[in-house]
Amino acid sequence: MAKKEPVIEVRNLYKIYRIGQNKVRALNGVDMTIYRGEFCSIVGTSGSGKSTMLNMLAGLEKPTKGTIKIAGKQIEKLSENQLVKFRREKVGFIFQSFNLLGTMNAVENVALPLSFRGVPKRVRLKKASAMLDLVGLKTQKKHRPNQMSGGQQQRVGVARALVVDPEIIFADEPTGNLDSHTSAEVMELMRKVVMEQNKTLVMVTHDNHLATFADRIFHIIDGKIVKVEERDHRDAKISEAATVEELLQRSARENVEDTIEEEDPEIAESDDAVMEEKEEKMEEEV
Amino acid sequence: MWIAMRISDLLRMSASNLWRRKMRTILTVLGVVIGTASIIVMVSIGIGQNRSLMAAIEESGSLTAIQVYYWGSSGNTDELMLNDSMLEEFAAMEHVKSVTPTLRFSVVMKQGAYINTYASINGVTQDVLDKIPLAEGRLPDKDADSLEFVVGSMVARDFYNEKTQKSYWETQVMPDIDFVNQPIFTVFDRDAYWNAQNGQGDPPKKYLLQASGMTTGGEGDYNEYCWEIYCHIDALKATLKKIFRNKPIPGQPTQKNGKPYAEFCYENVIVDVDKMENIAEILQTIQDIGFQAYSNAEYIQSMQQQSKTTQMVLGGIGAVSLFVAAIGIANTMMMSIYERTKEIGVLKVLGCAMGNIRTLFLMEAAFIGFIGGLVGIMLSYGISALINKFAGNLMGNYYYMGADSSISYIPLWLVLAALGFAVMIGIISGFIPALRAMKLSPLAAIRNE
Ligand SMILES: Nc1ncnc2c1ncn2[C@@H]1O[C@H](COP(=O)(O)OP(=O)(O)OP(=O)(O)O)[C@@H](O)[C@H]1O
Ligand SMILES: [Mg+2]
Numbered sequence: 001m002a003k004k005e006p007v008i009e010v011r012n013l014y015k016i017y018r019i020g021q022n023k024v025r026a027l028n029g030v031d032m033t034i035y036r037g038e039f040c041s042i043v044g045t046s047g048s049g050k051s052t053m054l055n056m057l058a059g060l061e062k063p064t065k066g067t068i069k070i071a072g073k074q075i076e077k078l079s080e081n082q083l084v085k086f087r088r089e090k091v092g093f094i095f096q097s098f099n100l101l102g103t104m105n106a107v108e109n110v111a112l113p114l115s116f117r118g119v120p121k122r123v124r125l126k127k128a129s130a131m132l133d134l135v136g137l138k139t140q141k142k143h144r145p146n147q148m149s150g151g152q153q154q155r156v157g158v159a160r161a162l163v164v165d166p167e168i169i170f171a172d173e174p175t176g177n178l179d180s181h182t183s184a185e186v187m188e189l190m191r192k193v194v195m196e197q198n199k200t201l202v203m204v205t206h207d208n209h210l211a212t213f214a215d216r217i218f219h220i221i222d223g224k225i226v227k228v229e230e231r232d233h234r235d236a237k238i239s240e241a242a243t244v245e246e247l248l249q250r251s252a253r254e255n256v257e258d259t260i261e262e263e264d265p266e267i268a269e270s271d272d273a274v275m276e277e278k279e280e281k282m283e284e285e286v
Numbered sequence: 287m288w289i290a291m292r293i294s295d296l297l298r299m300s301a302s303n304l305w306r307r308k309m310r311t312i313l314t315v316l317g318v319v320i321g322t323a324s325i326i327v328m329v330s331i332g333i334g335q336n337r338s339l340m341a342a343i344e345e346s347g348s349l350t351a352i353q354v355y356y357w358g359s360s361g362n363t364d365e366l367m368l369n370d371s372m373l374e375e376f377a378a379m380e381h382v383k384s385v386t387p388t389l390r391f392s393v394v395m396k397q398g399a400y401i402n403t404y405a406s407i408n409g410v411t412q413d414v415l416d417k418i419p420l421a422e423g424r425l426p427d428k429d430a431d432s433l434e435f436v437v438g439s440m441v442a443r444d445f446y447n448e449k450t451q452k453s454y455w456e457t458q459v460m461p462d463i464d465f466v467n468q469p470i471f472t473v474f475d476r477d478a479y480w481n482a483q484n485g486q487g488d489p490p491k492k493y494l495l496q497a498s499g500m501t502t503g504g505e506g507d508y509n510e511y512c513w514e515i516y517c518h519i520d521a522l523k524a525t526l527k528k529i530f531r532n533k534p535i536p537g538q539p540t541q542k543n544g545k546p547y548a549e550f551c552y553e554n555v556i557v558d559v560d561k562m563e564n565i566a567e568i569l570q571t572i573q574d575i576g577f578q579a580y581s582n583a584e585y586i587q588s589m590q591q592q593s594k595t596t597q598m599v600l601g602g603i604g605a606v607s608l609f610v611a612a613i614g615i616a617n618t619m620m621m622s623i624y625e626r627t628k629e630i631g632v633l634k635v636l637g638c639a640m641g642n643i644r645t646l647f648l649m650e651a652a653f654i655g656f657i658g659g660l661v662g663i664m665l666s667y668g669i670s671a672l673i674n675k676f677a678g679n680l681m682g683n684y685y686y687m688g689a690d691s692s693i694s695y696i697p698l699w700l701v702l703a704a705l706g707f708a709v710m711i712g713i714i715s716g717f718i719p720a721l722r723a724m725k726l727s728p729l730a731a732i733r734n735e
Contacts, residue, residue, distance in 0.1 A: 051732065060635065060728045081640055088290065088637025099632045099731055103302055115295045116638045160636070172732060 007168060007200050008034040008057060013066035015052050015223075026052040027063070028223035034216075036167075039194050039201045041214035049223040050204040051172055057202060058091055058170045059083040071167055088116055092161030092199075094171035094190075098153040100145040100160075106132060107141045110159045117164070124163075131159035135189060151182035158190060162197065169194070171203040175210060187213045291642045300649040307622065311654065314618040317611035318658020319665060322708045325604030326666035326700060331673070332597025334695040339593055343586050350383075352557040352569055355578040366576050367539065369549040376557050379571065381564040386411055387552040389519050391526065391537065394473040400445040400461040403476070407435060407515050409522030418511045423466050423499025428518035433525045434498040435517035437465040440508070465497035474529050477536060491529075523550055562587070608707070612715040615654050619647060619719035623726075630723050631731030644724040651716020652709050659708030663701050670694040 015027040026049045034040050042050050055061040056068060059075045060083075068075050071090055078086060087093070092113075100109045110128035111121075119127075132141050135155040145153055154174060161169050174190070175183035191213055194201045203214065211217045212231060219227040304311045343349060354376075356368035368387070377385045389409035395402050415425050418436055426434035445461045446453035454461060463470075471492045473479045478490035503512040526535050534546045541547060557572065557579075559565050565583045572579040623630070633643060673694045 055729065055732065058635070060732065084634060084637055084639055087635065088639070091637070093635050095632070095635075095731065099628070101629060101632070103306055113636045115292070116290055116633075116636065116642065118290045118292050120292070121295070164637075 004035040004037065006033045007036045007038075007071055008032070008202070009067075009069040010057070011067045011069075013053075013056065013068065014064045015049070015056065015061070016064045025223050027056070030066070030220075030223070030225055032218060032225055032228075034200060034202060036200055037198045038216060039191060039203070039214045040216045040218060041203045041205055041211040042218045042220055043205055043208060043211040044220035046206055048220045050206070050220055052223075053220065054170055054172050054202065054204045057168075058093060059086055088113070088164075090167045092164060092166035092169040094154070094157050094161045094169065094174045096173040096176040098145070098150070098157045098177070100153055100156055102145055105142050105144050106137060106148070106156045106159075109145070109156055110163050113160060113164045128159070128163055131163045132156070134162070134193065135159045149182075150178050151186060154178060154182075154186050155189065158186070158193065162193060162199070166199070168200045168202065171201065173205055174203060175205070175207075183207075183210060290639050291645075296642065296645055296649055300646050300653060303622070303626075303646075304650055304653055310618060310621070314611075314614050314654050315658045315661065317614040318608070318655055318708055318712070319662040321604070321608030321611035321711075322659045322662025322704050323665040323669060324607045325601060325707070326663065326696060326704050327669050327673070327694060328600035328604040329597060329700055330666070330670050330694040330696045332593065332600045333697060333700065334693045335596060336590070336593045337692075337695055339586075339589055343582070349583060349586060350559045350562055350565065352559060352565060352572065352579055352581040354555045354557055354572055356551065356553060367547070367549070368552045368555055368577065369547070371549065372575075373552075373555060376555070376572070379568060381560050381568060383558045383560050384413075386414060386556045386558070387519065388554050388556070389522055389550060390553050391474075391522060392476060394476055394479050395445070396448070396471045397445075397463050397465075397468060399447050399449055400442075400463050401448045402445045403479075405441075405444065405515060407433075407517055407522060409519035410516055411519055415516060415518060418516060419502040419509065420499045421502040423497065426498045426517050426521065428521040430498075430521070432493065433495055433517055433521055435495070435515050436499045436501060436511075437497045438501050438512040438514050438516075439503045440512045441465075441515055466500055467496075469494040469496050474526070475536070493529075526550075608711055611658065612711045615651055615712055616715040616719060618654070619651050619716050620722075622650075623647065623719050623723045626723075627726060627730045628733075630726045631728045634726070634728035635731045640724045644720045647720035647723045648713055648716050651712040651720070653712070654716075655708040655710070655712020656705070658712075659705040662708065663704060666704075667696065670696055 010030055010032045013027050013030040014025070017024040017026055028049075030053065042053055044050050052061070056063050056076075057070070059078065063076050066076070070086075073086065075083065075086060100106075101112065104112065107125055107128045110131050111119075111124040114124035114127060115121075129141060132138065132155075135158050137152060137155050137159070140148055140152055143152075145156070148156070154177075157174070161171075171190070175186050178186060187210055190201060190203075193199070201214075203211075205211050215231060217227075217229040217231065218225050219229070354368065356366075370387075373385045373387055376382060390406050391409070392404055392406050395405040412428070415436070418425070420436065421439065423436075426436060442461045442463045442465075443454045445463060447461070472495045473490050473492055475490040478487060481487045482489035497515075501509070501511045503509045530536075530546075532546070534540045534544065535550075537553075538546060538551055557568065559568050562583055565581050569579055569581055630643060634640075674692045677693055
C-alpha cells in the first residue's frame with residue numbers, strides 16, 4: 001500500500017491506572033500511525049488495552065503520557081469542551097451495544113448527531129434516510145431499536161457514525177453482540193462503505209477473523225503493539241490461526257523475559273504479512 | 287459557539303424525555319401544582335382582604351384628609367375659632383392642598399304630616415357640591431333668592447308623622463315627602479319654635495324652601511351623600527345673616543358683650559394634605575394651635591401593615607409547599623440522570639456540546655415547573671371560587687360592608703408571578719442535576735453493564 005497522508009499519529013502513549021497501591025499499565029508505550037482512507041483493526045486478547053487505546057484516540061480519556069495527533073491536532077491537550085467539539089466535527093463512533101436511543105426510531109437516531117450541529121430537522125432527516133438506504137435498511141426506517149434485530153440496530157449505528165461525514169470512524173467491538181454470520185455481514189458493510197466514502201476506520205476486536213477484514217491489523221498485547229500486519233484484500237483469505245497462537249505464546253514469554261521481542265525472527269517469517277519492530281517503524285516514519 | 291443545537295430540538299428532546307417517564311413526571315408536576323396553587327390561594331386571600339380594606343377606606347373618605355373640629359369654647363373668652371381667617375392660616379401651611387369648611391345648621395322642616403325638628407343643613411363649597419351624584423333636579427344655585435339645597439335620598443327617613451308620632455324606624459315605611467316638587471316649611475330659629483310649642487312667645491317665621499335636586503341611591507344602595515342635606519356655604523351664610531340680622535346665630539359663639547362675631551365659625555373643617563407621609567406633621571401643627579384634629583391615615587397605615595403581614599405569612603405558608611415541590615423536582619432530575627448515565631455518555635461521544643446537555647436537563651426541570659405552574663393556576667382559580675362562594679357567606683359579610691368584597695382575589699400579576707416563580711423553582715432545582723449530567727464521563731457509553 002502506497003504511503004499516504006497520516007491522519008492519526010500516536011507517539012509513546014502510556015495509560016496507567018492506579019488502583020490502590022497497584023499500577024495497571026493499560027497502555028505501555030504505544031506508537032502507531034494510521035493513514036487517511038485506511039481500515040485498521042486493533043486486535044488483542046481481553047484486557048490487552050484495545051478499548052483503552054480507542055478511547056484515547058477518540059478523546060474520551062486522557063493519556064498518562066505521550067502524544068496523540070489527529071488530523072494535525074494534538075488532542076491530549078484539549079479541554080473537555082474542545083474534545084466534544086472535536087468529536088462532533090471529526091469523529092464517528094460505533095458502539096458494541098449499539099447505544100441507539102430507545103425513544104427514537106431509526107431515522108431519528110441516525111439524524112441525532114446532526115442535531116448537535118444545528119442542522120435543521122428536514123435536512124437531517126433527509127440525510128439520515130439516505131444513510132439508512134446505504135446500509136440497506138430501506139424498510140425499517142420508522143422502527144424503534146426494540147423493533148429491530150441486533151444486526152439491523154448495528155446498521156443503524158453504522159449509519160449514525162457515517163451521517164456526520166466524519167474524518168475518522170472508531171468502532172469498539174462493533175459486532176461483539178452479534179452472531180458470526182451477522183458479524184460478517186456488518187463487517188462487509190463497514191468495509192464497503194468506508195472504501196466507497198474513503199473514510200478512515202479504526203476498529204477494535206478480540207476476534208482475529210474479524211480483524212482480517214481490515215487493511216492493516218495492529219496486534220496489541222499487554223498495552224504494546226507487537227505486530228502490524230498488512231493485508232491485500234484482493235488475495236484469498238489467509239489463515240491467521242498459527243500467528244495468533246504464536247503471538248500469545250510470545251506474550252506469555254515476554255512476561256518472563258522482557259527483551260525477547262527483538263530476538264524472535266520466526267514470527268516475522270512464518271507469515272506473509274509484514275511485522276515491524278517498533279524501533280524500525282519509528283525510523284521509517286521519521 | 288459551542289451551543290450548537292437548535293432551541294426547537296432541545297425543547298423536543300427534553301419534552302420527550304419527560305413524556306417517557308409519564309408517571310414520575312406527573313407526580314413531580316403534582317408537587318408543583320399543589321405548591322403553586324397554595325401560594326396563589328394564600329396570597330389571593332391576603333389581597334382580597336387588602337382590597338376590602340381599601341374599599342372600606344374609600345367609602346370613609348380620602349386617605350390624605352385631616353378632620354379638624356371645634357367643639358365650642360368653654361368660656362366665651364376663647365379667641366380660638368375655626369373661622370375663615372383660621373382657614374387661611376391652614377391653607378398657607380406647607381403640604382396643605384385644600385381646606386374645606388362645612389357649616390352645619392339645624393332647622394325644623396315640615397311637609398304635609400311629616401316633620402323633622404332637627405334637620406341639619408350642610409353648607410359646603412362648590413367643589414363638594416360638584417361631587418354629589420344627582421338622580422333628579424340640579425345642583426343648588428348659590429345666588430338664588432331663597433336657599434336652595436340638595437337632599438340625600440335617605441333624608442326622608444329622619445322625618446316622622448306629627449299626628450301618629452310614628453317614625454320610619456317603627457313603621458318601616460318611607461315618609462312620603464316630595465322635596466323637589468313640593469315646598470317645605472322651614473323654621474331656622476329652633477329655640478323660638480320650641481318655645482312657641484310650649485306656649486311661650488310667638489311662633490317664629492316659616493320659610494318656604496324647595497330642594498333643587500335629589501341624590502342618587504335608595505334603600506340598599508347607599509352612598510356618601512345620601513344621608514344629608516347640602517347647600518352652598520355662602521348661600522347658607524347669607525340666609526342666616528339675613529334671618530337673624532344682628533342677633534346671635536344659634537350654634538355660633540358670641541363675643542363677651544353678647545354680640546355675634548363678624549365671621550362664621552365652623553364646626554368641622556377638612557384639611558387635605560398632598561401626601562400621606564406629611565399627614566403626621568400637619569396634624570401635629572393643627573393640634574398645637576389648639577384644635578381637635580385627627581386623620582384615619584395612621585389607622586389605615588397600621589391596617590395596611592397588618593394586612594401586608596398577613597399576606598406575607600400566608601404567602602410563606604404557600605412557599606413552603608413550593609419548596610417541597612422543588613425538592614421533588616431535584617430528586618426526579620437526579621434519578622433520571624442516574625438512569626440515563628449511559629445515554630448521556632452516548633450523547634457526549636456523539637459530540638453533543640456540554641452546554642447543550644446542561645440546557646437539556648434545565649429545560650426538563652423548567653418544563654416541570656411550567657406545567658405544574660399552569661395547572662396550579664387553574665386549580666387555584668377553582669379553589670378561590672369555592673372559598674368566595676362558601677366561606678364568603680360565612681364570614682365575609684361580618685367583616686366588610688362592601689358589596690363586592692371577595693375573600694380571595696387573584697389579580698393577573700399574581701398569576702404571572704406564580705408561573706414565573708414555578709418555572710424559576712424548576713430551573714433552580716434542576717441546576718445541580720444538570721451540572722452533574724454535563725460533567726458525566728462519556729466513557730459511561732462504552733461500558734457494557
Ligand atoms: N477505568 C479503569 N480503571 C482501572 N483499570 C482499568 C480501567 N479501564 C481499563 N483498565 C484496565 O486496563 C487494562 C486494559 O483494559 P481495556 O478495557 O483496554 O481492555 P480490552 O483490550 O478492551 O479488553 P476487552 O477485550 O475485554 O474489552 C485492563 O487490565 C483493565 O483492567
Ligand atoms: Mg474492550
